[in-house]
Amino acid sequence: MSNIKKEIPYKIYLEESEMPKEWYNVRADMKNKPAPLLNPKTYQPMTEAELGQIFCEELVKQELDTTTPFIEIPEEIRNFYKMYRPSPLVRAYCLEEKLQTPAKIYYKFEGNNTSGSHKLNSAIAQAYYAKEQGLKGVTTETGAGQWGTALSMACAYLGLDCQVYMVKCSYEQKPFRREVMRTYGAAVTPSPSDTTEVGRKILREHPGTSGSLGCAISEAVERAVQQEGYRYVLGSVLNQVLLHQTVIGLETKTALEKYDIQPDIIIGCAGGGSNLGGLISPFVGEKLRGEKDYQIIAVEPASCPSLTRGKFAYDFCDTGMVTPLQKMYTLGNNFIPSANHAGGLRYHGMSSILSQLYHDGLMEARAVEQTSVFEAAEQFARIEGILPAPESAHAIRVALDEAIRCKETGEEKTIVFGLTGTGYFDMYAYEKFNNGQMTDYIPTEKDLEQGFAGIPRFPGNEF
Amino acid sequence: MSNIKKEIPYKIYLEESEMPKEWYNVRADMKNKPAPLLNPKTYQPMTEAELGQIFCEELVKQELDTTTPFIEIPEEIRNFYKMYRPSPLVRAYCLEEKLQTPAKIYYKFEGNNTSGSHKLNSAIAQAYYAKEQGLKGVTTETGAGQWGTALSMACAYLGLDCQVYMVKCSYEQKPFRREVMRTYGAAVTPSPSDTTEVGRKILREHPGTSGSLGCAISEAVERAVQQEGYRYVLGSVLNQVLLHQTVIGLETKTALEKYDIQPDIIIGCAGGGSNLGGLISPFVGEKLRGEKDYQIIAVEPASCPSLTRGKFAYDFCDTGMVTPLQKMYTLGNNFIPSANHAGGLRYHGMSSILSQLYHDGLMEARAVEQTSVFEAAEQFARIEGILPAPESAHAIRVALDEAIRCKETGEEKTIVFGLTGTGYFDMYAYEKFNNGQMTDYIPTEKDLEQGFAGIPRFPGNEF
16 A cells, blocks of 8 residues: 555546456466256256247357456447446445545446436347347346346447336336336337237236246247247356356455555345346456455345345246246245335346355345335435445445444444445335335245245255 | 548547547627517517626626627536536447448437436526535526436535425426435425415415416526525526527537547437537537538427427516516416427427527427427437436437438438436436327417417517
């Protein structure tokens, strides 16, 4: 550490020349690699050829690569990144002052693009490889709409067709998200729909259903396989997605190093795990290589506590049980958070990279209740100006808790957290909170047992 | 111009040390000063004391100051600016490539803050001076909600009470804007309301009314005067607002100079004029002092063409006729754009500074139709990634037209335009466009005559 301290600005921006030219593949430094995806029929690892029927070739390679530490970011993707990146690493001076804490608080803000979140980092990569392969288009599902928006933007830029299956209740409740995607030229279909076999089947069996992410995934996968020149893409959970998201962590690390800042605690929210994995990978790499140590905290909703209360087991990635099996912390593929949950991060499982790291003690996890999350969101918005996405506010909650703890102990810890996005399309949840109508729910042991019952049983999948 | 050209990045950010420390008061360099505000009863210039009953003392001084060229930005405001500024000056490399134009296109992007626009630049200044004066709070009106949001944010930061009268139809149609304001602690009242005399009167006379900006202004002014320790604030039109918004132009100028860029054309959209005035002031200053020349273009909607078809005359700033008289290009205070107008910039008049500059030939104006504006918005969003506010897209329209003209003529002009904000809360307008339901309307001469009939007649106000 240099003796002459540079004055740290409110926002640290990198120069274009300092932006990452390679993604970092943390699996290369992991002694215990994440377990491979399994074919749900044979229980054998999915081959490149099998995965290639659903995903783009180059993305399959990235999915399966556990040894190459750095993977080049193609120039066209780097140029696209330059349109909305580098994202700022913000010193939360105002927050520190209001809290009267000796802690130093930083956040990496990924919300300054029209998709409103970090999702665009992987969307452009996945769309790029689809185009390179000469495909006509891609299919995907979207729940809240962040991923669908990001993919629409990437496809519009590259001139690729984009078909989005949007969970029907979101399609109806969030017409503005839908219109953003349509403005970017995407075809948005409410799911379940009559455009797929699985959709028609569900409509027959449950005529009044408002859809689910699991059903939308199944429709998107079917539609990709049905059409010549199409593949399916996914916005989180997969290794390839975490790989692309390491631009977040790499930029953060470079920005910190520019000002000789040593973080003590790194915090991120965790749903499927893409943002957290991307943020922490380069830091975890240092831990794995024995170079440095950090306290790393994954924050999840108490109503969907996959890391803190789930099982480490093979499970389906979707509730429709059409995807390969993935070893991960899971609440069971049919687990759905209680109806009063409005805070996002509703995914039943967790990326296998993060699951393995957590299992190996390289990071810890905390579950927080949504009213306390929205309290943190409101406080942060009023002091730091940015209205956060409910998902991001999970990380804010724990960052505030840690900063307040520092005030009590007098410790001058340096806290870095990921602010993944903005809440501009989540105002229905804020409205609930503003009206005092938000409640909490913690699943009972019985709720969890019901979820666990859905995890497939087969030899080697003991939990 | 230096011989060694520096490579220009996608986004030019200033260092904190390069951010403006003073606002620039273009009136100091104007030979023909904008005409003073008049008392509508006496037709005499409004005095400091008269204005001080409605506005904060320091803001009244700024409103009346036509001679001081630079006015210091207080440190607390500069620190707030550092949270969301400097805004980037973006080189639209992707747009240039797609258009295959030899023109160089830049835009100053003001949308990366939760208010979604440049409005925050003046909101924090006005809230700051209210607090310095020891006031308890401020009142204002909002239509679409950008200004109300910005003011709520500024008041939350400073711990000031914020009362917003929101035009009733907006209050009902844009519940998310309302919730953002509430999240920042503002009290939002649909206007007309029963909290003011003028509101009760209008409700009695027009029980089913969905409100108007004019009525909301009247209510906000009445409420400010009614309550001890409150003043009224306004988000555009006034000289003070243009003054605060010069941070946009000053940052733009510094960023251009860093890379030896000489703009030929500067373009901005114009409603009340705050963003355009802020962007162009430093450049107009150079024109006024005879140092440089630029082509400056104000862009307005063809359905609300105050500059291109209005009268240069004294008129009320509101449709309720409670404000002082201002000399400006106006369509008449009771002019309302046709019902099919969804593109924003609906104000009947224009800031008196800009009106005088236009009258003196220092800038030109163009009126564009809204379908062509949304076409430009969609094209821009798909290529440059940012979904623009409909208002901002007026500037995009003319920037595209000029870039295409350069392609035809082979001229390598440098175009700079103001991208004032994002369209995330304007998706109802985009939906209309996406569904092919958007239409245009150009007011007939008869429509205009009806508006002009509302302009007050008195000796000296010939038009």
